[in-house]
Amino acid sequence: MxxxxxxxxxxxxxxxxxxxxxxxxxxxxxxxxxxxxxxxxxxxxxxxxxxxxxxxxxxxxxxxxxxxxxxxxxxxxxxxxxxxxxxxxxxxxxxxxxxxxxxxxxxxxxxxxxxxxxxxxxxxxxxxxxxxxxxxxxxxxxxxATKASRISRVAGKRPVMEFGSRRAQGYDGAIYGARAAVIGGCSATANTLAGMMFDIPVSGTMAHSWIQLFDSELEAFRAWARAYPDQCLVLIDTYNVLKSGLPNAIQVFKELRAQGHEPLGIRIDSGDITYLTKRVRKALDEAGFPKAIIVISNSLDEHIIKDVLAEGAQINSFGVGERLITARSExxxxxxxxxxxxxxxxxxxxxxxxxxxxxxxxxxxxxxxxxxxxxxxxxxxxxxxxxxxxxxxxxxxxxxxxxxxxxxxxxxxxxxxxxxxxxxxxxxxxxxxxxxxxxxxxxxxxxxxxxxxxxxxxxxxxxxxxxxxxxxxxxxxxxxxxxxxxxxxx
CATH class of the missing domain: 3.20.140.10 (nicotinate phosphoribosyltransferase)
Known part of the structure; x- marks a missing residue:
């Protein structure tokens, strides 16, 4: 097609x-x-x-x-x-x-x-x-496609984005792996060429380098909010999730709301997923942002996702990379x-x-x-x-x-x-x-x-x-x- x-x-x-x-x-x-x-x-x-x-x-x-x-x-x-x-x-x-x-x-x-x-x-x-x-x-x-199906099924109604191109076995592994991942159940890919070739949804947020480029994390978040006021999703684990990233994200979210925009949410790419997402969810809710989503990445597969969800992790969406695009387990x-x-x-x-x-x-x-x-x-x-x-x-x-x-x-x-x-x-x-x-x-x-x-x-x-x-x-x-x-x- x-x-x-x-x-x-x-x-x-x-x-x-x-x-x-x-x-x-x-x-x-x-x-x-x-x-x-x-x-x-x-x-x-x-x-x-x-x-x-x-x-x-x-x-x-x-x-x-x-x-x-x-x-x-x-x-x-x-x-x-x-x-x-x-x-x-x-x-x-x-x-x-x-x-x-x-x-x-x-x-x-x-x-x-x-x-x-x-x-x-x-x-x-x-x-x-x-x-x-x-x-x-x-x-x-x-x-x-089989690996993606396993991962997507255990995620349930939570969307899974494929974003493993950088760890794929070559260009074709990245491009056609992205196609197969969507067939298997992923909602989107980060691979822009695959999105263009196969007319599938593409998605992406930011890397830690975006945060590091600015003199402060708060300045980086504000810059992102100016660029994407209605799709503002920030990565909060560059320095410290709970002591830096989360408070700075909430401050920028309040500023966005004052300007008539609603934030999209946050992403976490490291640390104890269950513990951090519970703390982040509680803080976002208390700050008045119950609809802000929590996206998790960091070497995920169907077994890790199953475990953290069973532990009560508060997650709205997953980004899955190397263990999907390479079917690393087998x-x-x-x-x-x-x-x-x-x-x-x-x-x-x-x-x-x-x-x-x-x-x-x-x-x-x-x-x-x-x-x-x-x-x-x-x-x-x-x-x-x-x-x-x-x-x-x-x-x-x-x-x-x-x-x-x-x-x-x-x-x-x-x-x-x-x-x-x-x-x-x-x-x-x-x-x-x-x-x-x-x-x-x-x-x-x-x-x-x-x-x-x-x-x-x-x-x-x-x-x-x-x-x-x-x-x-x-x-x-x-x-x-x-x-x-x-x-x-x-």
Whole structure:
């Protein structure tokens, strides 16, 4: 979704691929299988921070990349200089035209392990070349959106501003992290470029350097009040919160009121949050400013926010930086991109990767995902991964079973099934319109409300079920048995 300012990132990212994607593409072409139709699934295996859900994000940037995928003369010349590629392959890249089909779960949905967030169908060379960009785009933004959701949820109705750009891992981490943070629930960002690019709210107050620049804290506050008389929010912990910052803020607030303006409030960036906010709230109220807000920052995350609120801290809003923009508690989102099927003679032939580690065994075939809701309370019960040709009849009972512990079963009668994924490209042409970031944020909140509280809790969340249809389960185990027999010599 373009900003109303039509600000785009015009960098050419086509060469942002792992080198082996190109060498494999070269080999595919030499072996005559470059145009064979294949299916790749992008999914993740585990939720960060021991959480119960993740928030899907990054689809719009993936769309932007795919719409601009091409190889320039400079790209071709560089690849030729590596002496790793045939001229036949370089000619192929020079006339490259994206022609894949792509499906994705829309941004804002809660998502869970082992379900395909993105599926790519197309010629083997093309589908292989997308691996790095699919992963880096979806992995990063889904990670930050998930962290932001955790922080925003524990803050409740108190707004959370993202302001971690200075601690982000590079420019893109700051810009696209800010976008993902708003999707996850933040009300605003301090990143002005992100605000302009994605049409999201921007916000900010002052740094300690503003206070230090003046001969006195009181003079600094008065100067700020002159500049922003109707939005005056001052930082009161440069010297001493209770003995200096707070009394000076109250004095300036009284001066503002005498001039016909009402102050916005104060911010604290250090110290004992619970103790200080209680003292500050009491003093502001007694001075006649019960509507003045208290904003807190200082290396916050969902656990600190939860603790100080439980202790009775008096806070109206939070500014969260480094622990959000870097997902510091667990900064890696382990999405993978795996071959799931090939087409032969017009038929989809499933492929499987086997591992001694059960979670690394892939789910084969071309699949669709249904989210199953209980009709009465409109709460999600499970996600069901089905073969692409399967449809669910809501008028008939549906039996779900654990794909590992298959004796664990549940039969549903009063349920609703919704297809989770949307097709975003057909034959290389965009066929999906991305919502705005603000719309995605609202959608994410709405969809979280359709999850049970047990799934959303931080401590020991309920394990949300991602089940396989009987057909997909049979396909998987038939392949496992086939390779087991082959390896055992039967």
């Amino acid at each position: 373009e900003s109303r300012f039509d600000v785009k990132n015009d960098r050419d990212l086509s060469m942002l691929v792992d080198f082996y994607e190109l060498t494999m593409g070269n080999s595919y072409l030499e072996e005559g299988v470059g145009d064979q139709i294949v299916y790749f699934d992008m999914y993740f295996r585990r939720i960060p921070d021991g959480g119960g859900y993740c928030i899907m994000a990054g689809v719009d940037q993936l769309i932007e990349y795919l719409q601009n995928l091409r190889f320039t003369k400079d790209d071709i010349n560089y690849l030729r200089s590596t002496k790793a590629f045939s001229e036949k392959f370089l000619d192929y890249l020079s006339t490259f035209k994206f022609s894949c089909d792509v499906w994705a779960i829309p941004e804002g949905y809660p998502v869970f392990p082992n379900e395909p967030l993105v599926t790519v169908r197309g010629p083997a060379i093309q589908a292989q070349l997308l691996e790095t960009m699919v992963l880096v785009t979806i992995n990063h933004q889904t990670l930050i 900064p890696v989102f382990g999405g993978v991109y795996k071959l799931a099927a090939v087409e032969k003679g017009g038929k989809v032939v499933p492929r499987i990767k086997i591992s001694e580690n059960e979670e690394k065994i892939t789910n084969p075939g071309f699949k669709k995902i249904y989210r199953i809701y209980e009709k009465e309370q409109d709460k999600a019960i499970a996600d069901l991964i089905c073969d692409h040709e399967e449809t669910l009849d809501e008028t008939k009972p549906l039996t779900l079973f654990d794909p590992v512990f298959t004796w664990k079963k549940k039969t549903l009668k009063n349920y609703r099934a919704e297809l989770l994924r949307k097709q975003i490209f057909k034959d290389g042409k965009l066929c999906y319109k991305s919502p705005s970031v603000r719309e995605i944020r609202s959608f994410a909140i709405q969809q979280l409300n359709r999850q049970w509280a047990e799934v959303l809790r931080f401590e020991n969340p309920h394990n949300y079920y991602v089940d396989l249809s009987q057909k997909v389960w049979n396909t998987k185990h038939n392949l496992l048995n086939h390779y087991s027999d082959e390896f055992s010599g039967k």
